[in-house]
Amino acid sequence: MEAQTNSSFFNRDLSWLKFNERILMEAERDTVPLLERIKFLSIFSSNLDEFYRVRMPVLLALEKLSNREDNDIQIEADLLQSANNMIAGQQQRYGKVLKGDIIPGLKENGINFIYGNPFPAAIVKETSRYFLSQVLAFMQPVYLNRDTKFFPSNNELYFLITLKDKDDEKQVILNIPSNELPRFYKIDHAKESFVVFLDDIIRFNLNSIFRDAEITGCFSFKITRDAEIDLKDEYSGSLSEQLEAQLQKRDAGLATRFLHQPGIPGSVLVLLKKLFNLKKASMVEGGQYHNLKDFIGFPVKNPDLSNAAWPKICNTDTITGTLTEAILKNDIIIHTPYQSYDSVLRFFNEAAVDPDVQEIYLTIYRVASDSKIINALISAARNGKKVFVLVELKARFDEANNIKWAKKMKAQGVEIVYSVTALKVHAKVALVKRKIGDRLLYTGLLATGNFNESTASFYTDHILMTANKAILREIELLFIFLAKRVKPSSSDLINFEHILVAQFNLQQKFIALIDREIDFAKSGKEASITIKLNNLEEKVLINKLYEASQAGVQVTMIVRSICRLVLGLKNVSENIKIIRIVDRYLEHGRIFIFNNLGANDVYLGSADWMNRNIYRRIEVCFPVYDEKIKAEILDIVNIQKQDNLQAVIIDEQMENVPIKETKPLIASQQSIYEFLKA
Structure with missing residues (x-):
């Protein structure tokens, strides 16, 4: 069959935005419980932030290349504009469902979600007390001038505040500490509940910070910065090289979007553009509140407004004896999150203390921040077993967590190997080798998702527990290869027959x-x-x-x-x-x-x-x-x-x-x- 033309393939970025639209559709459905709809709004916002970090830098570079007269590379016409139009339409729908459906629905259930307006008298004293006792400790105002050295962190929230002090006009950047404090604050009063933004608690208490000046304006903003990507993953030849050259011209973490509340004076925007190096960023007027991914922590619990609970099924509870004995008889499969991840934890916990276990091998891509699996591996190493862990340090946004655990494991005697620079190890496999008398017994885990008990509570994945000798011998060969830390070449190719x-x-x-x-x-x-x-x-x-x-x-x-x-x-x-x-x-x-x-x-x-x-x-x-x-x-x-x-x-x-x-x-x-x- 002849290869298809470009018209036979949807654009990957527009397709991704269509997936995010599907998330938004769940928030719009009135058959979805109200608090679950709020969660879908959170997921939509989180996804869109990632799009601006990971994909928008590429679209901006493509746009620049497409405008060069000397470029003969075919680039999809108006791709950046199409993406921006799609995002704008989705954000309009987002605002409509939030204001038109969800907030009135909360009100009907005795939950007053207050935003944009001064607080009702019933909660003013409580919010002021919270500000003075809890929030004020995190306030870090930065006064702006042309020599100010300030680098707004990626996707963190700030206010731009304009002041009049006698005859002088001043501009101040004030942080909104939503990473240190909950984004929403809930107050129960009489038979009603009130939920307010942390932003507004700060906004309505600014006089406690700027006592000797007139506050003439307060505008929220955030800056989204690019995340490193490997263009060879998706582009080849000349286009990949040209894109790489474009992106290398930019400072690390250059802003791709400056999202701000409308009304910032034009002269102040000019100053911010210069101070924060925003000349290549999309200047986007948004609403008064950003980072609505924080809706995931909306502080209302009501079973009548949530999905009915599905208690986890533990399909290894009926096993008599050890899990290993059961696996040696028959393969076992775990379907998370319907079935409990405890069975996977049990697999590693038993291996850590089993005197017959000699060696444990595992690949790590993303693990929980408080990983019980890694704690079991540390115990295994301290119990005298050889523990070999391939740690992928290039798992985007999980680099710091993986480095933390790698150092901790290494300090406890675990053999740590990092993947070769040019190759990510995304496989999800584990192998345990036992010696009973003269016999070697292999058991293993092969999974579709990470060894992560946190994500296992809401990712649908499949984990196969097996003692199949043919499969596990090939897994062992793979670990032997990975330990070499080389890219596969024709001389290294292993004749895998099963995996x-x-x-x-x-x-x-x-x-x-x-x-x-x-x-x-x-x-x-x-x-x-x-x-x-x-x-x-x-x-x-x-x-x-x-x-x-x-x-x-x-x-x-x-x-x-x-x-x-x-x-x-x-x-x-x-x-x-x-x-x-x-x-x-x-x-x-x-x-x-x-x-x-x-x-x-x-x-x-x-x-x-x-x-x-x-x-x-x-x-x-x-x-x-x-x-x-x-x-x-x-x-x-x-x-x-x-x-x-x-x-x-x-x-x-x-x-x-x-x-x-x-x-x-x-x-x-x-x-x-x-x-x-x-």
Whole structure:
């Protein structure tokens, strides 16, 4: 099949913004409990901040390149403008649902969310007391002049305050300490509750700071700064080099957005542009309040306004004896967060104290800030076991946490290895080696998500516990390779027959599995593929799916976020269906199902189909051989394919199209929970 043109692929950044729109749609739905709608507003805001940090620098650089007369590289026309228009429309919808639905809904339930106006008399004394006793300690005013040296931190909140002191006009930057104090303050008075912004508690008590001056203005703002990205993950050749050159011209952490409350005097904006080096930033007028991701900590608890609780299922509670003995008999799978992560903690805890355990191996990409798993590894090392941990220091935004734990483990005798500079290790695998008499026994964990008990409470993932010798021997070979700290080359390639490892055989194996379904379809046999991913971007594999569709293979994709595959292309993608599911949990597990004439080859793993996963990382996908577990995975995926409440179809225009509700009504996450509970 000929390679598809650029018109056969959605833009990755616009597709990502469409995913964020899907989050916003949940906040707009009146069938979603009120406090859950507030959480979706928080997630939307958090995602948008990350977009400005990670993606907007690239769009700005692309825009500059596209305006150069000497550039013959094809760049999508008006990409930056399209993104800005999409964001502006979504923010209007955000404000509409917050002011028109959620705040009135809170009021109906006795919760007065006060913003923008002076506080009611009933709470003035309490808020002033809180300011003077708790907030004032964090106030750090900075008076501005042309020599001021002040660097506003990324995404932190500030006020620009204008003062009149006798005949002098002054400008002051005042921090809003939302990282040190809760963003919202709740006061119960009589039979009502009042919730106010920390911002307003400061705003209405400014006279306690500036006693001898007239306060003539108070305007909130924040600056979003770029985060380092690897352009080779997505661009190649000349374009990648030109983008790199553009971005290298900028100071580290240069501002990409200056978001401010309307009304700042023009002369003051000119001063701020110069002082804060904002000449390349988008100057965006927003509302009075920023960082609305802080809604995740909205201080109201009301079960009537929240999702019904789903108590965690612990499917290893019935095990008699050790977990290891159970794994040696049969594979075990844990589906978080429906099922308790305690089983995973038990796996490491038992290994740490088991006298037969000699060695423990683990990859770390993102771990909890108070990781119980790492504490178990430290105990294992202190108990005399060899503990080997591959720590990925390049996990964006988790670098500091990973460094902290790496130092702590190393100090306690854990062997720490960092990944090679040019290659991220994103695989989620663990191996435990026991020696009982003359026998070596291997048990292992292979997962679709991080070894992180915090995110396991709201990420849907799959963790396979296995003693399969063939699989775990290959995991051991992978750890031996990772310890060398080298990039894979032709002389290093390991002949993996069971697991799929990016840089070795992953892409080739997926292509071979798709080709087999194509051959079945061409010979008139049943052929189908079902793939669940977080992101679908890489063109070689998308083109292979187009080829499968052309051959008559029925392809179903469940894609949470970025999706570059275009539906509805005549004679290209007519046999492909794509759905996106957003609900109370974040869909995160990757699942790959190839019909194989009804035998169903099933793989799970860490790899999305993005350039970075395929070409720039070590990823592991693994087969499900246990027939009972395979059937369970198939049942779970079939439930998701039938979702007609929380799923939308991604159409040929990249829009999130709700599925026509037909009975039975199925919200897949609730159905999966009931299925696993039964």
